[in-house]
Amino acid sequence: MQSGGYRLGIAIGGGAARGFFHVGVIQALAEEGIEADCVAGTSVGSIIAAFYAAGVPLEELSHATRNVQWGADVFDWRHTSMNMAIAMRDHLTGGRGRRTSPGLLEASRLGAYINRLIGGKSFSSIKPLVLTSTDIQTGEKLLFCAPEVARALSAAKPLSVVRDDTPAWQRNYLVPEVIVPYEDVGMAARASCCFPGIISSVSVDCPELNGPSQRRLLNDGGICEQVPVKPLRALGCRKVLAVHLGYVPMFATVDHALAVQLHAVQYIARPMIAESLALADHVVYDPRIETTSMVKLDLSLVKMGYDFTRAELPAIRRALAADAQPVPSVG
Numbered sequence: 001m002q003s004g005g006y007r008l009g010i011a012i013g014g015g016a017a018r019g020f021f022h023v024g025v026i027q028a029l030a031e032e033g034i035e036a037d038c039v040a041g042t043s044v045g046s047i048i049a050a051f052y053a054a055g056v057p058l059e060e061l062s063h064a065t066r067n068v069q070w071g072a073d074v075f076d077w078r079h080t081s082m083n084m085a086i087a088m089r090d091h092l093t094g095g096r097g098r099r100t101s102p103g104l105l106e107a108s109r110l111g112a113y114i115n116r117l118i119g120g121k122s123f124s125s126i127k128p129l130v131l132t133s134t135d136i137q138t139g140e141k142l143l144f145c146a147p148e149v150a151r152a153l154s155a156a157k158p159l160s161v162v163r164d165d166t167p168a169w170q171r172n173y174l175v176p177e178v179i180v181p182y183e184d185v186g187m188a189a190r191a192s193c194c195f196p197g198i199i200s201s202v203s204v205d206c207p208e209l210n211g212p213s214q215r216r217l218l219n220d221g222g223i224c225e226q227v228p229v230k231p232l233r234a235l236g237c238r239k240v241l242a243v244h245l246g247y248v249p250m251f252a253t254v255d256h257a258l259a260v261q262l263h264a265v266q267y268i269a270r271p272m273i274a275e276s277l278a279l280a281d282h283v284v285y286d287p288r289i290e291t292t293s294m295v296k297l298d299l300s301l302v303k304m305g306y307d308f309t310r311a312e313l314p315a316i317r318r319a320l321a322a323d324a325q326p327v328p329s330v331g
Helices: 016-031 044-053 058-067 070-074 077-093 110-117 147-156 168-173 185-192 229-234 257-277 287-291 300-321
Strands: 008-012 038-041 129-135 141-145 177-181 202-208 211-220 239-243 282-284
Touching: 008 044, 008 229, 016 044, 016 058, 016 239, 016 300, 038 044, 038 229, 044 058, 044 110, 044 129, 044 185, 110 185, 129 147, 129 185, 129 229, 141 147, 141 185, 147 177, 147 229, 177 202, 185 202, 185 211, 229 239, 229 257, 239 300, 282 300, 287 300
Parallel strands: 008 038, 008 239, 038 129, 141 177, 239 282
Antiparallel strands: 129 141, 129 211, 202 211
């Protein structure tokens, strides 16, 4: 790690199909010579962060996002069909103790696809990168990174450790963090993208710095932190730029059960998202993104991200101009 921490970190947030917006943001920043020293990504942001950290040329990144073959590159449709059949059976029978699927869409090809696009590079051979995921059984937040970065994270701030004398409310409601020294970028990004209940959870053998490996059932990193600013602050980034893709869509009128549920989820998540974003020096956030679909593949979002970031460049440059001292560790 650089002496005194890193100059600039970019936190790339989740948002499913809205991730095309990220591509435009990166294009605009690159044209202005704004380049991160380290990167953190969550959910779809983990894929973009992996490409960025591995130095994938912008034209290749743009081509990959526009020409992905979902059947060959991402989803295993045979297992997806099986998952859907299991879900239908469980709906009709109540499960009755049978094994159920931890999601519908089986994205088992995604990790290999990402590794292929980044030229088979490992965490240790690319720009410092942190990808987040969530242990869906324990609620722990996992930080996948190169061993060197893992040691720096461990030294930078204490983990949220549960001890015998920890009060019960803390044991149940604090979010413990686990630093995972890892090398398989594709697998870590895949684990970060497992949207709960939709994209099937993935079982991963997760080594730890000061303990044995554990087999964990992993889900979307956005469950714990929608935009991963905190890991970059913990690494000593003097400046952090965050890119936020909004959250679940809101309804103009709350007059049915789905609207009530989605609005409730939005309001529950808002404090967590705001807490993270407040730690950034500048947040690239176009409010119009809230009205776009999280499932429709809309390539116009690339231009939207590019145009918005170009307009934001004066504010971004002001925010990054003063090279402040490293921010204290974030717990």
